[in-house]
Amino acid sequence: MWVADExxxxxxxxxxxxxxxxxxxxVQEMDEKAEFRREIFNRFGELGLTGILIPEEYGGLELGYxxxxxxxxxxxxxxAAYAVSIMVHxxxxxxxxxxxxxxxxxxxxxxxxxxxxxxxxxxxxxxAGSDAASLRTAAAHQDDGYILNGTxxxxxxxGAADVYVAFTRTSxxxxxxITAFIIEKGWPGVSFGKKENKMGxxxxxxxxxxxxxxxxxxxxxxxxxxxGFRVAMTMMDAGRINNAALTLGIxxxxxxxxxxxxxxxxxxxxxxxxxxxxQFMLADIKVGVETTAAIVARAAYKKDHGLPVTADAxxxxxxxxxxxxxxAENAVQIHGGYGYMKEYPVEQFxxxxxxxxxxxxxxxxxxxxxxxxxxxxxx
Amino acid sequence: xxxxxxxxxxxxxxxxxxxxxxxQIDSAxxxxxxxxxxxxxxxxxxxxxxxxxxxxxxVSVGPAQVQESVRQALAMGADRAVLVSDPAVAPSDHSQVxxxxxxxxxxxPFDLILSGWVAIDDNAAQVPARLAEKLNLPQVNMxxxxxxxxxxxxxxxxxxxxxxxxEVPLPAIITAQKGLxxxxxxxxxxxxxxxxxxxxxxxxxxxGAELGASQVKILQYSLxxxxxxxxxxxxxxxxxxxxxxxxxxxxxxxx
Numbered sequence: 279m280w281v282a283d284e285x286x287x288x289x290x291x292x293x294x295x296x297x298x299x300x301x302x303x304x305v306q307e308m309d310e311k312a313e314f315r316r317e318i319f320n321r322f323g324e325l326g327l328t329g330i331l332i333p334e335e336y337g338g339l340e341l342g343y344x345x346x347x348x349x350x351x352x353x354x355x356x357x358a359a360y361a362v363s364i365m366v367h368x369x370x371x372x373x374x375x376x377x378x379x380x381x382x383x384x385x386x387x388x389x390x391x392x393x394x395x396x397x398x399x400x401x402x403x404x405x406a407g408s409d410a411a412s413l414r415t416a417a418a419h420q421d422d423g424y425i426l427n428g429t430x431x432x433x434x435x436x437g438a439a440d441v442y443v444a445f446t447r448t449s450x451x452x453x454x455x456i457t458a459f460i461i462e463k464g465w466p467g468v469s470f471g472k473k474e475n476k477m478g479x480x481x482x483x484x485x486x487x488x489x490x491x492x493x494x495x496x497x498x499x500x501x502x503x504x505x506g507f508r509v510a511m512t513m514m515d516a517g518r519i520n521n522a523a524l525t526l527g528i529x530x531x532x533x534x535x536x537x538x539x540x541x542x543x544x545x546x547x548x549x550x551x552x553x554x555x556x557q558f559m560l561a562d563i564k565v566g567v568e569t570t571a572a573i574v575a576r577a578a579y580k581k582d583h584g585l586p587v588t589a590d591a592x593x594x595x596x597x598x599x600x601x602x603x604x605x606a607e608n609a610v611q612i613h614g615g616y617g618y619m620k621e622y623p624v625e626q627f628x629x630x631x632x633x634x635x636x637x638x639x640x641x642x643x644x645x646x647x648x649x650x651x652x653x654x655x656x657x
Numbered sequence: 658x659x660x661x662x663x664x665x666x667x668x669x670x671x672x673x674x675x676x677x678x679x680x681q682i683d684s685a686x687x688x689x690x691x692x693x694x695x696x697x698x699x700x701x702x703x704x705x706x707x708x709x710x711x712x713x714x715x716v717s718v719g720p721a722q723v724q725e726s727v728r729q730a731l732a733m734g735a736d737r738a739v740l741v742s743d744p745a746v747a748p749s750d751h752s753q754v755x756x757x758x759x760x761x762x763x764x765x766p767f768d769l770i771l772s773g774w775v776a777i778d779d780n781a782a783q784v785p786a787r788l789a790e791k792l793n794l795p796q797v798n799m800x801x802x803x804x805x806x807x808x809x810x811x812x813x814x815x816x817x818x819x820x821x822x823x824e825v826p827l828p829a830i831i832t833a834q835k836g837l838x839x840x841x842x843x844x845x846x847x848x849x850x851x852x853x854x855x856x857x858x859x860x861x862x863x864x865g866a867e868l869g870a871s872q873v874k875i876l877q878y879s880l881x882x883x884x885x886x887x888x889x890x891x892x893x894x895x896x897x898x899x900x901x902x903x904x905x906x907x908x909x910x911x912x
Contacts, residue, residue: 284725285848288732292842326845339845 279530279571286345290352296321297356305357308481309626312473314438322364323393331368332375336387343516343578347523354527358630359481361524366434368520370397373443373513374460377501382460386441398439400430400487401510408643411453411507415489417446423496426489436485437470439463445506456506460498467492478629515591517638519577522594525602525634526570532609532627533563539613559608566601573597589651596644599634606631658711660702661762663772664695666719666726670777680877691726694773697833700840701803702771703734709805712736716761718746718754724856731851732843743860747871755787760864762792767828774799774832785832795825799834
């Protein structure tokens with residue numbers, strides 16, 4: 279992808295080389311076995327990718343979303359699963375950066391920046407998906423802290439991550455009854471369910487997270503009691519921009535494979551790329567990739583400059599996920615029967631792409647957000 | 658320990674080489690990288706520095722675009738760089754390139770000079786030997802292991818399918834072979850820091866290098882001939898096996 283800035287180009291070159299050496303050769307195997315390898319995440323840490331959004335004073339690089347989106351797309355063009363893994367880690371770190379106390383930042387951010395600790399985001403529940411405010415995991419006052427009981431579901435990096443930002447209910451009030459906590463793996467009363475057997479992004483662990491009389495001291499509460507919904511909503515913009523970048527990466531990966539195959543495969547005595555039917559599909563993929571890249575770059579720029587970005591983030595997230603799905607579908611189509619086989623990476627792109635029309639707010643929810651913003655005057 | 662690393666920018670190993678109408682290499686759109694053997698040399702220099710202290714200085718010759726590769730070496734951890742960028746120096750003339758590099762390397766004291774043993778573009782393996790001659794230094798080629806101590810380098814080198822262990826006094830020129838190490842990738846922080854490191858741009862005249870007229874002129878490049886189609890031997894197994902044996906003996910002359 280064309281990147282104007284020389285420093286960003288050099289960074290992407292490093293990321294590309296890492297992915298080519300340490301991820302690409304094992305992508306199919308890790309997908310098949312649904313195997314997350316921490317050593318790959320550790321490699322992200324060695325290069326500094328884990329701390330890309332964390333302030334410099336806490337050991338990060340503070341490069342902002344303009345760079346994080348490029349890095350994420352680059353990783354996702356090889357493995358969407360590992361891109362999800364680091365994206366969720368960033369979200370956890372960003373929430374602590376934005377809402378944490380000084381003590382919490384000192385305790386967690388330097389180790390999240392280095393990749394020594396891996397982060398995750400624990401919001402969804404069996405009955406609280408798109409309707410996040412209906413969550414029920416209970417946090418009751420006890421001594422100088424809280425006792426947590428309940429189950430979170432579909433937690434990306436679940437069980438693999440060391441630190442979780444988890445959302446609980448401290449009162450019946452729908453919105454102001456939600457409170458966020460920083461939870462560590464290994465605490466008494468914290469456990470994880472079986473690894474979910476997913477259609478795609480299989481190398482990223484997804485598990486339920488179970489609280490059984492889990493005592494959490496008040497010092498681990500993230501922001502004020504009752505402010506949890508605000509914490510979640512504030513982080514959504516950033517989450518959606520990164521999500522859009524991730525799916526852009528899937529589309530780029532699909533595009534790369536489709537072009538390669540169209541140049542190699544021969545039928546009727548010529549390269550299939552010489553047929554207009556294939557050319558049309560290639561061009562459609564390219565147009566999707568380029569428009570998404572522009573939308574993501576603009577949303578990232580706005581986010582980095584503190585401008586309102588909620589509608590942009592939703593446009594980017596929704597559009598990019600649809601583009602990735604279509605790009606992967608076209609790439610499989612160009613590959614014909616081989617595209618249906620696991621030997622070719624497009625089969626995995628196709629399965630990986632689907633979840634992003636669902637997660638981080640379904641594409642239908644995004645349309646609702648966009649329309650509401652428009653009707654409120656943000657045209 | 659002051660270590661200099663000579664590096665060359667080359668085409669990416671994955672690049673598909675195309676020629677222009679007049680038989681010159683078409684470099685449009687080709688990704689440029691540090692010559693992989695030189696990258697081993699950079700990595701080795703950094704490891705020695707981490708162990709023994711000192712400074713790693715990257716030295717290169719070539720057009721302005723070489724800065725990007727030099728910056729990459731700085732991002733890996735080299736301390737500073739000198740790039741001689743001068744249209745008067747013909748990159749294909751190894752004598753000129755060595756003359757310029759020699760001037761840079763004479764301008765300050767170095768304990769060790771490292772480079773790759775060959776560049777993957779022209780495969781000439783000329784510059785390190787010429788440099789050793791001009792600087793009157795011992796040279797060890799194709800190192801797969803380097804140990805430094807007591808003013809000497811103990812080098813394990815590849816030699817005709819075997820390995821040979823050589824001891825040389827420092828300063829010396831040692832060239833890297835594949836297997837010497839696995840080069841690190843520049844970290845994001847390294848890339849950010851590299852921007853602030855010194856990259857000195859010089860011309861041949863700044864160095865007082867006497868170039869003279871280039872003694873090498875590339876007349877024309879040509880691509881290797883396309884691979885010929887294979888031969889299919891038809892018929893009954895007994896006959897085709899006999900025919901295969903005959904062809905291997907009489908045509909291919911391999912048995």
